[in-house]
Amino acid sequence: MLGHTAKVQAVLKDYRTAPITEAEKALFQFLEKVNRQSHQISQVDVDQARRAGWTDEALYDAIGVCAQFNYYNRWIDASGVQDMPAIGYQMSGHRLATEGYARPLAPENDHSHPHAPGADRYELPPTERKVTMEPMFLRDVEEREGGGQYAELIRQTRAAGAPVSQIFHLFAFKPAMTDHLSYFTQELMRGASPLSPGLRELIAAFTSHQNQCLYCANSHAAAAGRLLGSRALVQAVLDNYRASALSPAEKALFGFIERVTFRSWEIRRGDVDQVRQAGWSDEALYDALTVCALFSFYNRWVHAAGVHVMPPEWHEVSGKRLAERGYVLR
Amino acid sequence: MEPIFLCDVERQAKAGPMGPQFAAMEAAGVPVPQILYLFAFKPRATDHLSRYTQELMRGPSPLAPGMRELIAAFTSKRNQCPF
Numbered sequence: 314m315l316g317h318t319a320k321v322q323a324v325l326k327d328y329r330t331a332p333i334t335e336a337e338k339a340l341f342q343f344l345e346k347v348n349r350q351s352h353q354i355s356q357v358d359v360d361q362a363r364r365a366g367w368t369d370e371a372l373y374d375a376i377g378v379c380a381q382f383n384y385y386n387r388w389i390d391a392s393g394v395q396d397m398p399a400i401g402y403q404m405s406g407h408r409l410a411t412e413g414y415a416r417p418l419a420p421e422n423d424h425s426h427p428h429a430p431g432a433d434r435y436e437l438p439p440t441e442r443k444v445t446m447e448p449m450f451l452r453d454v455e456e457r458e459g460g461g462q463y464a465e466l467i468r469q470t471r472a473a474g475a476p477v478s479q480i481f482h483l484f485a486f487k488p489a490m491t492d493h494l495s496y497f498t499q500e501l502m503r504g505a506s507p508l509s510p511g512l513r514e515l516i517a518a519f520t521s522h523q524n525q526c527l528y529c530a531n532s533h534a535a536a537a538g539r540l541l542g543s544r545a546l547v548q549a550v551l552d553n554y555r556a557s558a559l560s561p562a563e564k565a566l567f568g569f570i571e572r573v574t575f576r577s578w579e580i581r582r583g584d585v586d587q588v589r590q591a592g593w594s595d596e597a598l599y600d601a602l603t604v605c606a607l608f609s610f611y612n613r614w615v616h617a618a619g620v621h622v623m624p625p626e627w628h629e630v631s632g633k634r635l636a637e638r639g640y641v642l643r
Numbered sequence: 644m645e646p647i648f649l650c651d652v653e654r655q656a657k658a659g660p661m662g663p664q665f666a667a668m669e670a671a672g673v674p675v676p677q678i679l680y681l682f683a684f685k686p687r688a689t690d691h692l693s694r695y696t697q698e699l700m701r702g703p704s705p706l707a708p709g710m711r712e713l714i715a716a717f718t719s720k721r722n723q724c725p726f
Contacts, residue, residue, distance in 0.1 A: 321713055325720045341717060348718050371705040378711050381699055382718040385678075393648025394677040409712070414697040490698035497691035504688060578723055585648035595651035599684060 339365030340375060347379045351616035352525035359450040359619065369453035373486060373618065380613035387606035390577035391569075392599065393585060449479050450619025454486045461488025462495075462641075478631060479620040480528070499640040501604060507597040511540030512563075514635070515550060516570055516604045522551045523574045526612035527622040533608075535632020565591035566601055573605045647677050656683035 323331035328341035343362040346354055362372055388394075449455040458464060463484035470477050484491040502513050514537035521529035534551060538544035549557035554567040569588040572580055588598065614620075623631075647653050657665050661683040668675050682689040700711050 321716065324713060325716060328717070344714060344717065345721065348721050368705055374699070374704045374706050374711065375714055377699050378706075378714040379718045381696065382715045383722065386719055386722040388681060389678055391648075392652065392681055393646075394681065395645050395647065398674055400674065409700075410708075413701045414693050487698075487702070490695060490702055493691045493695035493698060497688055497695055500685075500688035500691065504685075580648075582648050595649040596684075599649055599652050599681075603688075 336365040336367065340367060340371075343372070344375060344379045347376055347613055347617045348383065351613040354450070354617050354619075356450050356619065359617075369451045370486075373451055373454050373483075376614060376617040377490075380610045380617070383613055384606045384610035387573050387577040387609055388603060391573040391580050391585075391602040391606070393580075393582060446476055446479065446623070447621050448619075449482065449621070450617070454618060455479065455482045457486060459485025459488065461485060461492060463488065463491070476623070476627070478623065478627065479618075480615060483614060483618055483620065495641050498607065501600070501607060503639045506600045507594055508600050509540070511537055511542075513600065513604050514540055515547060516567075516601055517608045518547060519550060519554065519567060519570060520574050520605045520608040521612050523571060524609065524612040526608075526615055528615050528620050529608060529611055531622065531625065531628035532631040532635065535629050536635035537632075539632060539636035562591040562593065566593060566597075569598070570601060570605045573602050574609060644674065644677070647680060652684045653677070653680045656680035659683055660686075 320332060324333060324341065328338055328345075331338075333341075339362055343358055346358060359372065363369070367375075459467070459482065461484070463481045467477050467481050467485060470481075484495065502517070503510055506513065508516075514533050518530050518533035518537050521527075521533060530551065534544075534547050538547045541547065546558055550559060550567065554564060557564075559567065565588050569584065572584065585598065589595070593601075622628075656662075656679070661679070665675050665679070665683075682693065700715070701708055704711065706714075
């Protein structure tokens with residue numbers, strides 16, 4: 314498939330009639346659903362892609378790429394990155410094909426193999442209530458022990474007799490990759506910003522709620538409630554932010570976020586100017602739309618891999634951990 | 644090229660450590676992909692995003708890098724004009 318521009322164009326136009334294998338057609342059919350209706354993905358969709366010959370690892374990677382570009386698409390659309398002349402795309406295509414997306418790390422900045430976390434640092438969930446979770450759609454991802462900080466957290470959670478939050482498996486499956494995702498998320502959600510960590514969690518919960526990702530919405534609503542000191546405000550924003558106790562400026566920001574979530578391709582300069590006039594700096598808008606874009610990634614990742622929603626008290630535990638310790642587990 | 648909607652982000656990116664590189668590209672008549680301004684604005688965060696993306700798109704996988712790029716293009720195409 315590589316090096317065949319015509320084939321690529323045919324897939325982009327209509328994968329169903331493109332000169333690709335039946336297995337590849339089945340994969341694109343699956344990805345179309347991941348992209349547009351990830352909340353409706355079920356075991357049936359995943360099994361269908363598996364029967365076409367794809368391993369769980371291949372599906373995990375394909376879901377990851379599709380979800381990641383839901384991040385980039387929103388990031389670019391909402392911040393107003395413009396189309397380039399053709400030569401620009403030729404050059405960036407060459408750069409991506411030869412150099413990829415990142416320079417190699419200097420050793421002192423290489424966090425790709427974090428030390429296993431200390432057992433005393435985690436708030437393990439209460440064990441009184443026995444919870445049985447449905448297995449994930451990607452069984453191999455759930456069953457493989459995995460590595461890194463999340464594999465350690467899974468071991469500790471199991472040792473305490475508590476159920477494991479299934480998103481941990483998505484991180485533990487490819488830690489050399491997902492450790493960078495943890496660090497990015499940590500910096501975005503807790504790093505220096507004109508938006509408080511509580512407001513950023515609220516944007517995460519709001520985006521996830523709009524995308525019908527209950528798993529993410531519940532966990533980040535719990536974190537936002539703790540950081541903002543009001544669970545009622547969080548619930549009111551999720552139910553209908555326009556009627557909530559948010560300030561007019563915050564309502565303008567959530568209106569913008571709603572558009573980034575659903576119709577980012579329609580955002581124009583005037584839309585951004587309008588929310589800026591409500592009093593937000595470009596840095597605040599950059600941070601807000603980046604949080605929204607990242608959770609458009611997470612929602613699809615979680616949905617398509619079959620990470621199931623947990624009982625409410627377990628989301629409270631996740632929210633507490635996110636509020637107190639953030640996204641990097643050491 | 645038109646500036647991006649978040650013009651302060653672009654301005655600060657050009658004034659930062661990546662500035663000379665952007666200036667050299669412009670001087671050579673090479674279009675600067677504006678997504679680079681989004682990366683240059685908050686490198687403490689986006690350096691990790693680059694590495695995550697690198698590993699996702701080029702790391703070990705049953706899917707060839709070209710196939711992963713095709714999935715990226717497919718997703719982006721669908722999101723430009725989804726209906």
